[in-house]
Amino acid sequence: MAASTFESLRGQVLGALEPLTVHRNEDVNLSFAAVPIFKNKLVKIGRNNRECDIVFSHPSISSIHCMFWAIRFDDDSVPMHYVKDCSLNGILINGLLLKRGQTCLLEDEDVITIPNACDYRFQAKIKMLTSDLIEQLGFQVNVESWQLTSKIVGSGTFGHVLVANEKGEPTKYQPRSYAVKIIKMKPNRLDKEAKILLRLAHPNVIKVHMTFSDNRNNLYIFQDLITGGDLFSYLAKTDCLSPISETEALVIIFQILHALKYLHSQGVVHRDLKLDNILLCTPEPCTRIVLADFGIAKDLSTKHSRMHTVVGTPEYCAPEVGFKADRTAYKEFSRAATMEQHGYDAKCDLWSLGVIAHIMLTGISPFYGDGSEASIIRNAKVGNLDMSTKQWTKVSEHAKSFVRSLLETNVMRRLDSSRSFQHPWIAKHKGHLEKIYQKKIIPDSEPKQYLEEMNWKRKLPKSVKLSPTPALNKKARKIDIS
Numbered sequence: 001m002a003a004s005t006f007e008s009l010r011g012q013v014l015g016a017l018e019p020l021t022v023h024r025n026e027d028v029n030l031s032f033a034a035v036p037i038f039k040n041k042l043v044k045i046g047r048n049n050r051e052c053d054i055v056f057s058h059p060s061i062s063s064i065h066c067m068f069w070a071i072r073f074d075d076d077s078v079p080m081h082y083v084k085d086c087s088l089n090g091i092l093i094n095g096l097l098l099k100r101g102q103t104c105l106l107e108d109e110d111v112i113t114i115p116n117a118c119d120y121r122f123q124a125k126i127k128m129l130t131s132d133l134i135e136q137l138g139f140q141v142n143v144e145s146w147q148l149t150s151k152i153v154g155s156g157t158f159g160h161v162l163v164a165n166e167k168g169e170p171t172k173y174q175p176r177s178y179a180v181k182i183i184k185m186k187p188n189r190l191d192k193e194a195k196i197l198l199r200l201a202h203p204n205v206i207k208v209h210m211t212f213s214d215n216r217n218n219l220y221i222f223q224d225l226i227t228g229g230d231l232f233s234y235l236a237k238t239d240c241l242s243p244i245s246e247t248e249a250l251v252i253i254f255q256i257l258h259a260l261k262y263l264h265s266q267g268v269v270h271r272d273l274k275l276d277n278i279l280l281c282t283p284e285p286c287t288r289i290v291l292a293d294f295g296i297a298k299d300l301s302t303k304h305s306r307m308h309t310v311v312g313t314p315e316y317c318a319p320e321v322g323f324k325a326d327r328t329a330y331k332e333f334s335r336a337a338t339m340e341q342h343g344y345d346a347k348c349d350l351w352s353l354g355v356i357a358h359i360m361l362t363g364i365s366p367f368y369g370d371g372s373e374a375s376i377i378r379n380a381k382v383g384n385l386d387m388s389t390k391q392w393t394k395v396s397e398h399a400k401s402f403v404r405s406l407l408e409t410n411v412m413r414r415l416d417s418s419r420s421f422q423h424p425w426i427a428k429h430k431g432h433l434e435k436i437y438q439k440k441i442i443p444d445s446e447p448k449q450y451l452e453e454m455n456w457k458r459k460l461p462k463s464v465k466l467s468p469t470p471a472l473n474k475k476a477r478k479i480d481i482s
């Protein structure tokens with residue numbers, strides 16, 4: 001794409017796929033216009049002319065061969081560009097094979113090759129961060145077998161999350177990228193988040209590989225890099241949060257319930273469940289989701305059965321947790337000891353899930369009021385839900401009842417993570433949801449088979465014609481290389 005065109009689209013376009021060459025019989029070179037990568041939009045390449053933005057009717061190319069997208073954490077951050085292999089025959093990045101089903105973080109100017117078919121040059125017009133960023137922040141670049149990069153995937157109240165790579169002997173495979181969350185610790189403070197995460201293993205809970213403390217009291221938590229951005233960005237398609245379909249919301253809620261059932265059975269309460277802490281593996285419906293940020297999670301498996309500390313984010317916080325609308329009652333709003341003597345239990349996570357479900361179905365945060373902390377806390381305490389607004393008109397009665405059962409101020413009457421599966425909204429679709437879970441979600445979390453051979457001809461279905469096939473009815477940019 002010409003620089004001027006790209007500049008004029010800045011803001012919506014997070015990068016571009018710039019074709020390098022397309023080979024056929026080693027003597028034809030075709031070139032074509034660059035394909036912009038928009039926020040919240042996948043660019044798919046493959047044979048399927050209904051699904052793909054770029055269509056190659058070459059027999060070595062799968063129906064959807066690979067897809068590209070870009071994630072930008074917020075307006076100030078540099079977009080991350082990813083490619084996911086969805087093919088039988090694989091793709092190469094700078095000559096290294098991507099494992100089947102794997103997602104790879106791309107660099108500016110990376111060359112993506114579809115073997116035996118065509119070459120792509122990925123050229124994202126992105127501003128690169130300066131390489132001394134890590135030093136500026138006082139982080140250690142090399143930590144045992146890991147190397148930190150300057151790429152920031154996200155930031156929060158407690159730290160930065162950067163991309164890290166594991167050092168090792170080069171192989172023919174594209175190395176995986178990881179994330180490292182770096183938190184400033186008080187000297188000798190226990191790394192509670194890391195301790196909790198290291199003992200957990202679940203497809204919908206962030207996987208932690210290693211932790212390390214440097215001599216400046218920075219704690220490094222090395223974990224899987226989750227590549228589809230967070231649920232907040234996914235819903236923030238415009239300036240406001242947009243609702244998603246009931247089916248799409250169900251698939252997400254079903255996974256969060258699986259994660260919560262597992263966590264609560266392990267005695268772990270998340271306590272800060274919100275859109276920002278729910279990560280997507282790809283920015284598309286029916287993807288695997290992963291709960292992250294266990295910074296204020298509580299491990300009850302060792303001692304107490306109830307908690308008494310006021311923590312979390314007011315918008316998602318259950319009324320029994322004890323936020324007071326009057327901030328002056330607390331020295332430190334989010335970390336103060338509750339005045340309420342009864343404490344609270346794991347059901348506070350189900351309240352937060354109710355807020356998340358409400359937002360996913362309507363785009364509205366249920367207790368937002370005028371947006372001030374005081375009004376949010378007051379509204380949640382009263383717990384009134386107005387489901388007569390136009391945003392609810394297309395939502396089923398079962399879905400509304402589910403949200404009501406979670407946003408129940410009476411803790412005894414609120415559903416817990418096990419009983420939520422029996423609610424009619426979930427129970428009615430359980431067969432279908434289980435099928436998606438077993439076929440799509442669990443396999444995505446397991447290590448992939450290596451694609452050993454690039455002998456694509458052996459794998460061709462017998463019925464595929466090797467003669468040219470025109471690409472039909474293409475709305476977007478479609479290319480026939482046959």
Ligand SMILES: Nc1ncnc2c1ncn2[C@@H]1O[C@H](COP(=O)(O)OP(=O)(O)OP(=O)(O)O)[C@@H](O)[C@H]1O
Pocket residue numbers: 073153154155156157158159160161179181206223224225226227229230276277279292293294295
């Ligand atoms: N493993 C990961 N893979 C990809 N992105 C991640 C990962 N962990 C965190 N992020 C991104 O970084 C952001 C901040 O991370 P995290 O929520 O863990 O930090 P925090 O300082 O504890 O935030 P908070 O202010 O919500 O407490 C997340 O919202 C998410 O977008």
